[in-house]
Amino acid sequence: MTTQQIKQHDRYKHGQFALVLSLVFTIFFLYQAFIHLTTVYTLLALAFLIESIIQSVLLHRLVKEGITPVAHSKLTRALTLLQVFSLFSGNVFTASFGFRLRQEKETISYTFMTYIFIADVFLVALTALNIFKPYVTNSFLVILISLVVLTVTDGLLIHYLKPDLMETKQLTARMRLLIIFLVITALTGNVIRLLLSYQLYIHYIQTDVSKREQSSQFWQKITRSFTAMLGLLFIVIIFSLSWMSTFTFVESFAVENNYQTLLLEPSLTHPFGTDNFGRDVYSRVVRGGVISLSIGVLTTLIPMLIGGVLGAISGYFHPLVDQTVMRILDALYAIPGILLAIAIIAAFGSNTTNLVIALSIGAIPMFARTMRANVLMIKNLEYIEASRAIGESEWKILFKHIVPNALAPMIVRATLAIGTAVIATSSLSFLGLGVEPHVPEWGNVLRVGSTYLETEPYLAIFPGLSIILLVLSFNFLGDGVRDALDPKMH
């Protein structure tokens, strides 16, 4: 491979991306250490600095030695292994690069497994922060220990999965056990486990070769795109942490007033500080993750379904139907989503159900237009004419032959729309129009913080950063899905 080819390779780009982000965080931590003079930040800054240096050395050697580990010298391999361990300082970027560099050929199963492991480590670490609290839940210790055991198992599985899982064609008892194990442990909220077990299922049980190919091609592209995988990783971490918080986080810290701990600075006990009612903001953010996420997902799925059906019908049937439906939707489209939501909430009161309905209605026209455009294009294709010629019913043609083939742009839209929905939800909560004030939804948490902007800015900064992280993750994932599904890109 020439230098030029190496530099254009996905792995090299991943390495560069990791280096840049690692450097950015180094500077950030250095700045924090300089201002607050705390040991935690100094240690973090030092760790990130070392990792960045290793990373740049590694990138340099990569250009010389090529990108596959077979060609690497002992030193390069040692450095790669070192980068894997950078995970324990919290540097996902260099760690994921290290994991990636250790494999010969990039396989879906290995990539998924490494990201499962990374998510495990984060889940354990973020849950373990509760140790510093005055007391913990009854189930905390049991769950923490089992999570650690699970993490170690996953670490071992990475090693076991390094030769490609999908080389063997036969479904062995071992493999069946692995699938069952993955599905059960997916109860921790780690969606990547479900994805991996689905991959294995597709590989061993699906007999239709074209479907198998299609699925593996899509996931291959997703797993190769490190930004998409990072997005997926952060979504999974936020979701599983929040999902498990029922057992691991004391609820009263998040929702009950405690006048002994009013407006405390961030510390190990209260990583994000406490608000004006003495509630622990970290617990609130963790608890609220599921709420923000599920509202975001719901307000995307509902309009996707309704808009999809409306768009399909208006695209397929008589122009009169088309004109009627689309003109009504045009009127909805002329009102910005947030304003329509404000109007609906003004009329029917502010609570979570109304918020979901309000945001959903505003998004219907966008999905309907996307679907309609696709249906219009597909309905003129030859295979539709063929199915009409053999006398299939109109509805069957529409929902069995056209809609499944028109879904790709809808999925891309939806993934990108979840981020927007999360922002809209928190914006409305911020205006006092969304979720009930006591619910720890992220916009609500931020609203409390915004009133103490001058004296306790961290109250607004941390929840805000969480929102950005979640939305950014969805946008990264959405971009990845678009690149994987869009035929124009290739």
Next chain:
Amino acid sequence: MTTRLIKGFHVSQASVGLRLIHWLLGIVIHIPALLYFQFKKRKQPATATLLDQQMIQQLSTDYDQRIDYFNRDPNENEKQAFISKEYALLKKTEQQYRLNYPQFFEQLLQSRRFLLLTLVPGFFLYLFYLIYHHGLIRFIFERLVATVFVIFSVIVIVFTLLYFSPQDPAQNILGDQATAAQRENFEALFGLDQPYLVQLTDRLHGFITFDLGTTYQGNEDVLLNIENRFPVTLTLAFLSLVLAIAIAVPIGIISAVKVQSFWDYSFMFLALIGLSIPSFWQGLIFILTFAIELDWLPSTYIPGQFASLIMPVIVLGTGLSATIARMTRSEILEVMHEDYIVTAKAKGLSNRRIFTKHALPNAWIPILTVIGLQFGAMLGGASVTEKVFNIQGLGSYIVDKQFIPDIPAILAGVVYIAVMISVVNLLVDLLYALLNPRLRAELND
């Protein structure tokens, strides 16, 4: 002039809907014209009898020739049957080719005298023809009609939502202690006791005559409120748009030209972050940094002070710039993969020339559309930004009034923003039609 009218007339005959409008608009002309046409038609058959004789003669020789060709014996009965059958068929086709009313009307349109005579009753009909004779004018006209329709639909939708609200403005304003008589008085004062259709027509009528009523609370004139608050929102939106275009388009171009370079990745990463920041949080952080800590800019908006608009404009423009930058990049990249770019390269044009002469002119049209569409989303976001920076604009007006809910105020606010968005979309579409040669050619056909 007459040729244009006739062309418009032809266009109007093409679809059912247009034909209906053409009948309705010209009903005053059509009724006498139809009568005259029927009268003329009845006079025609007298001249046709001679032709009929010739036709029968022709058919009979036809039959003879056939019999001759097939070497069969002539049969008188068969001959008569053949002649009558063919004759009926010919008559039928002739009927179709005969002068029908549209053709007759077209002939009428050709005469200048007829036009002058019917100019007053047929004014709208002729205007209709003139509009429809030219594709571009027709497009503009239809777009205008659609805009008006959308605005009316917005009024209906929002009013319906607020009408069926379980919230009770009377109770929210008068309080729990209010007597039934006080409430009835309040409802009678604002017409809330009227049935749905009456209230709706009142509102629609109000919007046409610019009488938006008064707010429930404080009895303020809604139109005056809107007039006071509209300019700030408009300035804010316009400045944000300008800022977004000024920043995002060059960034998108640079990213597309230097695709997969360090700059491309950095810019697109920044754009993605810009897309992911909730504007209210960005506003708060800006206030924290530039107003509280650095003390460079005022933290809230002060009318007449330009410096206090800087932060809101940047905050509102961020999301828009991110979208425009991403769109610009992908559009240019898409155009760069077209065949004509390959041809241009093959001709040996320099990269700069390919870019300025071939890529940009083709890429900027979709970019313009995206800008138009995003403008609406930005105006929605303006309500949040206005609340953060305490700007007394249209968006914050709606938010302030929704707690009661103050139906006239919310309705007027939402409708005015929808009007603004519709007008911008209309302008974008018109620009699109005027500047896109392909669409222009299509419209002219």
